[in-house]
Structures are given as C-alpha cells and as structure tokens.
Amino acid sequence: MRPFTFTRVKDVATAVQEVTGQQNAKFIAGGTNLLDLMKIDVMTPQHLVDITHIALKTIEENKEGGLRLGALATNAATAYHALVETRYPLLSHAILAGATGQLRNMATDGGNLLQRTRCYYFYDTDTPCNKREPGSGCSAIKGYNRDLAILGTSEHCIATHPSDMAVALAALDAKVNVTGKDGDRVIPILEFHRLPGDKPHIDTNLKEDEIITSIDLPAKGFADHYTYIKLRDRASYAFALVSVAIGLEMEGNTVKEARIALGGVAHKPWRLPQAEALLQGKEATKANFTKVAEAYLEGAKGYGDNDFKIELARRAMVRALEQALSMEAAS
Structure with missing residues (x-):
C-alpha cells in the first residue's frame, strides 16, 4: 500500500x-x-x-411515504431493520445474499453502490485492463471470462457490477441523493451506474466531488409477491453468476405490475421497463414469463467461458417470477 x-x-x-x-x-x-x-x-x-462520523446512519420514513436509508447505515443494519424487513423484504433478502456477516457489519449502503468489479483482470496489475488503465485493452474478452457480462458490453470492457443490494434497488426504483460542490441532486438508480462504452474506467454518473447522502425507496415495496434468486458457485461469500430481483403486484392471477432486475450479467443492474410492460395486464403463466425473459436477453452475447450464462439467466428469470408469484422461500 x-x-x-x-x-x-x-x-x-x-x-x-x-x-x-x-x-x-x-x-x-x-x-x-x-x-x-x-x-x-x-x-x-x-x-x-x-x-x-457524519450523521448519515439513520433509516426513517421519507416525505413520499417510502423509506430513506442513510448512506452510512451498514448493510446489516439495513437488512435487519424492521421497516425494511416488513415493507421491502426484497431488499433485505438481496443484502443478506451478499458477502458475509462480518462484511455486512462494516459495509455501508452508499459504499455498496460504489464497489468496483471483481473481474480477475481488473485485480491483476500485470495484465491489461481498460477499467484500471484506460487504453491498455481488455484481457477478459479473449481470456477467462466465466463470471463476466453478457449484456451491455463493449469492445473495451465486459466487467460486471458485483452488488446484490443494487439489483434490488433497481427493481424497487430507488433514488440516490448526492451532494457536491454544486449543491444537491437526485439520481434515479437506473441512471446511477454506467455501461462501459468507451470509458469503462468510469463506473457511475457520480461526480468526483459528490458524496452519497441517502437512498430513497418509494412507497411501493412489493412485499406480497417478491423474490431474490442468486445463482453462484457456492452458498456463501461468492458473487452472482446470475441474480434476479422480482417484485409483482397481482390482481387475482393477472399481473398488474412487474419489476425485474438482473445482476451478474452487466456493468450495472440490468432492468428493462419496456420488457416488464409485456407482463402488464397479462395472465401469470410460464409462457408469458418466458416471453419476458427472452425480451430481457435480446442481444445477449457470450465470450466463450460465459456462454452458459445466457440460458442460465433465462431459466433463472422464469423460476424467479414463478417463485414470486407463489411466494416460496427465496434462495
């Protein structure tokens, strides 16, 4: 160091x-x-x-009837907070699927959003990596890429974002409150992280002088029909090959609203509101779930070792939608 x-x-x-x-x-x-x-x-x-030592640890109701998470609240405090567990169980389950108890006791909600990729080549300073050293090349594209992205990639980077919490926040349509030298602003969670494009070293749309102060959750938490599935190589302390966050609002067997976000497949949590709309007003059937999964994975591209993730993501989405519908235990 x-x-x-x-x-x-x-x-x-x-x-x-x-x-x-x-x-x-x-x-x-x-x-x-x-x-x-x-x-x-x-x-x-x-x-x-x-x-x-800044007073940003509070978790409390916000003015819109939702919940405000202080940026310095720990992941553990958030996951086990009574209002999160009862009103936003999707978020609680996603946080508890990540890291270990010891890390969740230290990691903060703001920091969770800012964590960097776990791509092997990003961590290996002896190999070229555009995210670490812009213009040097991407070793992963023709290297070992089993864990890496299949959506939203570019010729410059195929890294994935590692956060579980961010995937749930994307499904919940959260907003990130930040402050910098130019004052306060609000960044919708779907606009917070970036796709790599030709600047993969820039992970987010946060300015260098800006600090995250809080995260706002909307009033709707999808507490009746939700799930978070994380498919990984081992049950503990492993990053997702594919993860799926689901929130459903049902009217009988008809889907009134669907929220779907994928993790482990892109440079940012992957959510497509236009594809979610395919379920609106439709019967909750496996056939309809499969159509949405196919829409989400349109344009997906494997790079050899990670080709299997395309089919894995499709099956995981269908399974997650069925699980949220029936409210079986999340895994």
Whole structure:
C-alpha cells in the first residue's frame, strides 16, 4: 500500500471541501472494497477523507411515504431493520445474499453502490485492463471470462457490477441523493451506474466531488409477491453468476405490475421497463414469463467461458417470477 494522507470529517460540507481541495482524494467509510484495492495498487488515492462520523446512519420514513436509508447505515443494519424487513423484504433478502456477516457489519449502503468489479483482470496489475488503465485493452474478452457480462458490453470492457443490494434497488426504483460542490441532486438508480462504452474506467454518473447522502425507496415495496434468486458457485461469500430481483403486484392471477432486475450479467443492474410492460395486464403463466425473459436477453452475447450464462439467466428469470408469484422461500 502506498503512502496517503488522512482526514476525518464530521459533516457533509467539510467532506466535499476536503475531496475538492486535495489531489486524488477519495471518501472512505467501511472500506471493505477500497482498502483491498489499495493494498494491491489497483487504486492509489493520495488522500482519504473518513466520513464515518457524519450523521448519515439513520433509516426513517421519507416525505413520499417510502423509506430513506442513510448512506452510512451498514448493510446489516439495513437488512435487519424492521421497516425494511416488513415493507421491502426484497431488499433485505438481496443484502443478506451478499458477502458475509462480518462484511455486512462494516459495509455501508452508499459504499455498496460504489464497489468496483471483481473481474480477475481488473485485480491483476500485470495484465491489461481498460477499467484500471484506460487504453491498455481488455484481457477478459479473449481470456477467462466465466463470471463476466453478457449484456451491455463493449469492445473495451465486459466487467460486471458485483452488488446484490443494487439489483434490488433497481427493481424497487430507488433514488440516490448526492451532494457536491454544486449543491444537491437526485439520481434515479437506473441512471446511477454506467455501461462501459468507451470509458469503462468510469463506473457511475457520480461526480468526483459528490458524496452519497441517502437512498430513497418509494412507497411501493412489493412485499406480497417478491423474490431474490442468486445463482453462484457456492452458498456463501461468492458473487452472482446470475441474480434476479422480482417484485409483482397481482390482481387475482393477472399481473398488474412487474419489476425485474438482473445482476451478474452487466456493468450495472440490468432492468428493462419496456420488457416488464409485456407482463402488464397479462395472465401469470410460464409462457408469458418466458416471453419476458427472452425480451430481457435480446442481444445477449457470450465470450466463450460465459456462454452458459445466457440460458442460465433465462431459466433463472422464469423460476424467479414463478417463485414470486407463489411466494416460496427465496434462495
């Protein structure tokens, strides 16, 4: 790990000022991803701004009748919060599917959204990686790519976003509240993360001086018909090959509204509202679920080792929709 300077702040304004006034500065909260990357020279900030003492840990109802998650609330505190468990069980299940208990006790909700890809080549500083070093090339495209993206890729990058929480937030239509030197703004969760395009080193649409202050959940939590399926190589401490977050609003056996988000398949949580609309007003049948799954995977491309993920994602979506409909236990 390279030398760096360190400042601890107690309010948002000072945090923004510190990051703006220092060269190559980064915010640090739980540090569960940033510190790992610093140890192997993937990220080399010259200055760290400790934001853990800012009062951003509260979880409370918001003005719209939904819930506001403080950016510094831990993943564990969020998953086990009574209002999250009862009104947004999809989010609770998704968080608990990620990492380990120890990591969830440290990792923050804001930090979870900002964690970086687990692509092997991003972590290996001896290999070219456009995400780590723009213009150097993507080793994964012709390399070992079993865990990597099948949707939204580019010739420059096929990395995936690793968050489970972000997938559930995408299905719930959350909003991310941020503050920077130019003031406050709100970023819809579907616009928060980026596809790689020709700038895969830029993960989000967050400006360098901006800090996440909270995440707003809408009033509708799909608590009656939901599920989160995570398909992975082992049951604990493994990132998703494919994950599916589902929220359904039913009227008898007719789908009144469907929310579907995929994880493990793209550079960002993958949600297609236009494909979800194919289920609106339709009978909840396997045939109709399959049509939606096929629409979601239109244009999917494998790169050899990950070809199987296309069929895996299709089957996972159908299974998740059936599971949300019947409310079997999530897995």
